[in-house]
Amino acid sequence: MALTLDAKIPAGPLAEKWDRHRFEMKLVNPANKRKHSVIVVGSGLAGASAAASLSELGYRVSCFCFQDSPRRAHSIAAQGGINAAKNYRNDGDSVQRLFYDTIKGGDFRAREANVYRLAQVSVDIIDQCVAQGVPFAREYGGLLANRSFGGAQVSRTFYARGQTGQQLLLGAYQALEKEIARGGVAMFERHEMLDVVLVDGKARGIIVRDLRTGEIESHAADAVILATGGYGNVFYLSTNAKGCNVTATYRAYKKGAAFANPCFTQIHPTCIPVSGDHQSKLTLMSESLRNDGRVWVPKRREDCDKDPSSIPEADRDYYLERKYPSFGNLSPRDIASRAAKEACDDGRGVGPGGRGVYLDFGDAIKRLGRQAIEERYGNLFEMYQRITDEDPYTRPMRIYPAVHYTMGGLWVDYNLMSSIPGLHVLGEANFSDHGANRLGASALMQGLADGYFVIPYTIGDYIARTPLPAVSTDHPAFAAAKADVEARTRALLAINGTRTVDSFHRELGKIMWDKCGMARDAAGLRQALEEIPRLREAFWRDVKVLGAAEGLNQSLEKAGRVADFLEFAELMCRDALHREESCGGHFRTEYQTEDGEAKRNDEAFAYVAAWEYAGDGVDPILNKEPLAFENVHLSTRSYK
Numbered sequence: 001m002a003l004t005l006d007a008k009i010p011a012g013p014l015a016e017k018w019d020r021h022r023f024e025m026k027l028v029n030p031a032n033k034r035k036h037s038v039i040v041v042g043s044g045l046a047g048a049s050a051a052a053s054l055s056e057l058g059y060r061v062s063c064f065c066f067q068d069s070p071r072r073a074h075s076i077a078a079q080g081g082i083n084a085a086k087n088y089r090n091d092g093d094s095v096q097r098l099f100y101d102t103i104k105g106g107d108f109r110a111r112e113a114n115v116y117r118l119a120q121v122s123v124d125i126i127d128q129c130v131a132q133g134v135p136f137a138r139e140y141g142g143l144l145a146n147r148s149f150g151g152a153q154v155s156r157t158f159y160a161r162g163q164t165g166q167q168l169l170l171g172a173y174q175a176l177e178k179e180i181a182r183g184g185v186a187m188f189e190r191h192e193m194l195d196v197v198l199v200d201g202k203a204r205g206i207i208v209r210d211l212r213t214g215e216i217e218s219h220a221a222d223a224v225i226l227a228t229g230g231y232g233n234v235f236y237l238s239t240n241a242k243g244c245n246v247t248a249t250y251r252a253y254k255k256g257a258a259f260a261n262p263c264f265t266q267i268h269p270t271c272i273p274v275s276g277d278h279q280s281k282l283t284l285m286s287e288s289l290r291n292d293g294r295v296w297v298p299k300r301r302e303d304c305d306k307d308p309s310s311i312p313e314a315d316r317d318y319y320l321e322r323k324y325p326s327f328g329n330l331s332p333r334d335i336a337s338r339a340a341k342e343a344c345d346d347g348r349g350v351g352p353g354g355r356g357v358y359l360d361f362g363d364a365i366k367r368l369g370r371q372a373i374e375e376r377y378g379n380l381f382e383m384y385q386r387i388t389d390e391d392p393y394t395r396p397m398r399i400y401p402a403v404h405y406t407m408g409g410l411w412v413d414y415n416l417m418s419s420i421p422g423l424h425v426l427g428e429a430n431f432s433d434h435g436a437n438r439l440g441a442s443a444l445m446q447g448l449a450d451g452y453f454v455i456p457y458t459i460g461d462y463i464a465r466t467p468l469p470a471v472s473t474d475h476p477a478f479a480a481a482k483a484d485v486e487a488r489t490r491a492l493l494a495i496n497g498t499r500t501v502d503s504f505h506r507e508l509g510k511i512m513w514d515k516c517g518m519a520r521d522a523a524g525l526r527q528a529l530e531e532i533p534r535l536r537e538a539f540w541r542d543v544k545v546l547g548a549a550e551g552l553n554q555s556l557e558k559a560g561r562v563a564d565f566l567e568f569a570e571l572m573c574r575d576a577l578h579r580e581e582s583c584g585g586h587f588r589t590e591y592q593t594e595d596g597e598a599k600r601n602d603e604a605f606a607y608v609a610a611w612e613y614a615g616d617g618v619d620p621i622l623n624k625e626p627l628a629f630e631n632v633h634l635s636t637r638s639y640k
Contacts, residue, residue, distance in 0.1 A: 003258055003612050005625045008413040009113045014631050015095075018117045021414070022457055026464035033058030036463050037221040039206055041193045041248055043070030045165075045172055045444060046427030047227030049451025052175035055184030057456055062219060063176070063185055064208060066192040066243060066557075071173045074229055074241045075447065078165025079286035079380065081149065081157035082129075082444040084122040089146050093154040095119045102442065103632045105151040105332055106407070106435020107584035107600065109261070111608075112631055113414055114432045121453040122445050126158055128452055132171035135160050147291050149440035151332040151639070157441040162286050162380040168444055172451070191217070192557065193248045194485045196224060196255050196423060197477050203423035204471045207481045209489075211557060214550040216485055218473035223422045223459055226252060227451070230406035230428040232265065234565045234572065235517065236509025238403035239271060239284040245561040246568050249410050249429050257418040258610035258623060260411035260431035262568070263576035266438055266585045267518050268404030269295075269336035272387055273356040280502075282402040283387055285359070286380055287440040290329045292364035292373065293397065295320050295336070297348040297357050304350050308358055308396050319343055327639040334437045334585045334598075335639060337401035341518055342596065344400070351398045360396035401518060405443060407434040407585065408575075411610040411625070415458035416450060419610070421466070424459060426450035431608065436584025489549050492559045497542030501558045504539045508532070508562070508569055516573050521589045525577040529570060536566040571611060571620060578622065581605045602634050 010021040028036065036059055040051040043065035051063040067073060087093040098119040103110060126144070130136065136158050137145040146155040160167040179185040190211040197205040197218070205220035231246035232238040253259045270290065272283045296318045298304055303311050319339055321328045331339070340357045343349060350356045365373055370393060374381070381392045388398070409431040416424050416432070427447040434442065515528035539562070547553040582591040582598035583605075591599045608625040 003419050003610065003623045005258070005411065005419070005610055005623055006413060007111065007625060008415055009111070010414065014112060014116050017113055018120055025457060025461040028460045028464050030058055034060065036060065036468075037062070038223050038225060038459065039064070039219060039221040040225045040227060041206065042073065042227035042229065042427075042429070043067070043176065044073035044075035044227060044229060044427065045169055045447035046429075046451045047073070047225070048169065048172035048176045049448050050225055050227060050426055050455050051185050052172065052179050053452055053456045054459070055179035055182075061179070061185045062188065062221065064188045064191045064193060064206070066190060066211060068189055070176055070187065070189070071169060073169060074244055075169045075444070076166045077239070077241065077284070078444055079162045079284065080288035081147065081159035081164050081441040082125065082168065082448070083149070083156050083439070083441040084126045084158060084445065085119055085156060086123055086126060088144060089155045091154045093156050095123070097154065098122060098156065100632055101152050102433070102439060103435070104637055105439040106437050107598065107637050108435065108602070108606070108629060108632070108634055109264070109583055109627065110433060110435030111627060112629060117454070118433050118446060118449050121449045124453060125445060125448045129168060129171050129448070132174060134167050134171045137161065147288055148330055150287055150290065150330045150336065151327070151439040152330070153327070157288070159288065162288065162377060165444060168448065172448070193228070194251060194560070195481045196252045196420070197481045198255060198420065199471050199475055199477045202421045202466070205473065205478060207478070207485050209485070212552055214548070214553065216482055216489075218478040218482055220471050220473050220475070220478070222463060222468045223424065225424045225426060225455065225459070226410070226429050227426040227447075228429045230409070231565075231568060232403045232406050234508070234569050235403040235512045236506050237274065237279060237282050237513070239268060239282050242281055245564065247561050247564045249425070250564045250568050252410060252418065252420065252423060254613050255420065256613065257420045257423055258411040258612050259408070259571060260608050260610045261408040261436075261575065262572045262611065263516065263579060263586050264407035264431075264436050264584065265403060266333060266405040266407060267337040267401045269333055269340055269401045270359065270399050271402035271404070272384065273351055273398055273400035275352060283383070284402070284404060285384060285397065285399060287333070289359060289377060289380060289397075292368070292376070293329065293359040293361050294318055294363060295329050295340070295357055295359055297343045297350060299348070301347045304348060304354065308350070308360070317343070317348070324639045331639050332437060332439060334587070337518060338587060338596070340399075340401055356398035356400045358396035359399045361392065362396070365393065403513075403517070405438050407431065407436060407438055411608065415461065416455055417458070417462060422462065424455060426455060436586055488560070489556065492543070492545045492556060492563070493549060495540065495543050495545065497544045499542050499544060501543060501545065501555060501562050504535065504543060505558075505562045505565065508535060508566060511535070512569055512572070516576050519587050519589050520576050522577060525573050528573045529577070532566065532570045532573065539563065539566055574620070575609055575611065579605055579609065598637070606634070
């Protein structure tokens, strides 16, 4: 039976929806908040900010992360900045413009109401973080500095050199640690969520594995929040930390939470190229570098092996500036990525295997001086030099696109609640704000908006309106879920095959990159949908998981995550095959304009594709949430 997707978008003018909704929400009396408990899974920007904020309000919070400390969450890896419509540069920015840029950047595949709220609360995020002591860069006079990012013609990105994610996470982490010390948050490090528990159709707890002891534990609460990040590691090679996975959201999907737009994955154009088959992950170079770096390749194929400094200006193709004169090197990520692939496919790529383009700071150093560039990007340049043993001050960086972020995620309504009552989803784990492509510096904005400024209101409305009889871990639903997790663990350990977990993951990643990566087509996706089940069957027949269920066992951890990737990859390819259009990061080669740009089909596909689990071996059910564009006119996305 198909789900009924009610987005619960408030009535009224777009600019008034959030304020009106906050007034119409039911509130929980401050004294009653102490009687209610909330589980938060994940301790990145979305999870830490939510856990700290809810605890400050008085709720009893339990926070779980699989890292050894909340401050090691992957949000720490974000480099370039966080967007906010402060208009400090007085260059024409506004909440309306940030809203428009985000809708357009997502290629008209996001909900207007959610995106406008994100733009509204963005201005509060900066004040919150400054109050926490986040060391944003400042102008000479002391005002906060801004730079520009892809897809925008204004400077709205606040930053802390190339460590913005780290500094923002430390701010949220300090707020979280304060609440832990006060006793408002119980913190469970090195605990991995392996299932969500439903009682009377509502999310009332989770099953976790203590990664140090191997013990399977049950935890109950009145509501559950997932803030577990994205699923980019389905491709094996990505800019994500190796631990990032789809397990929490995929297990929730198998319990009834709709998974929305899983094929919407983002390829980042500014990554250090693959250097060989030995790599286990890729390294991101911040998009902020494209403020001063110019992207080019040689015009002639025979020049690709030459020293770049020996290639005269007349023989260089600054292809982003040529193709997209209005935005140039700050074209959105999906467009810049495809342009790089196009140049390399034309035989004009540089570096090993011809899979690289130059990011050149020569002009900026001449114009501004080396010291200015060091102040802006010094730690990023140092990181690049350590990895490549090349000096980016004297020789252009080599970059190439890589998997970075996932716009798809669990479907949520305006209140950030999934199709399972009581299960709320924040940050990259949900689908709600970025459509088919995320603009740079908007991930940190969404994670903190969800955690600091949205969920503290909306979860209170859920608790106030919902009968929540006391439930303990003695309830039969917890025993059943725990038994399922234990059985899966035993099954993985019992296979005792001949192949490593990583070998299966690497093979899956190659299938996904080749068939469902930067470019997709129907034939390749159908082939992937034949290859993935065969690989999954081989995994369950021949994988070798070392160690035992008791105690620390990273082989077992990886096996569970890869097993979920092997199922989830099929859902991704199915979603990509059904969406017969190109939009944002979803580029179907059959659907492109004469000059190679994405060609949308608004009449047939202006909807959120929310997939519903129907059982093992059964095709999932496609549910559609139509997208209405009442404030932004649907138009061909152009950055020329």
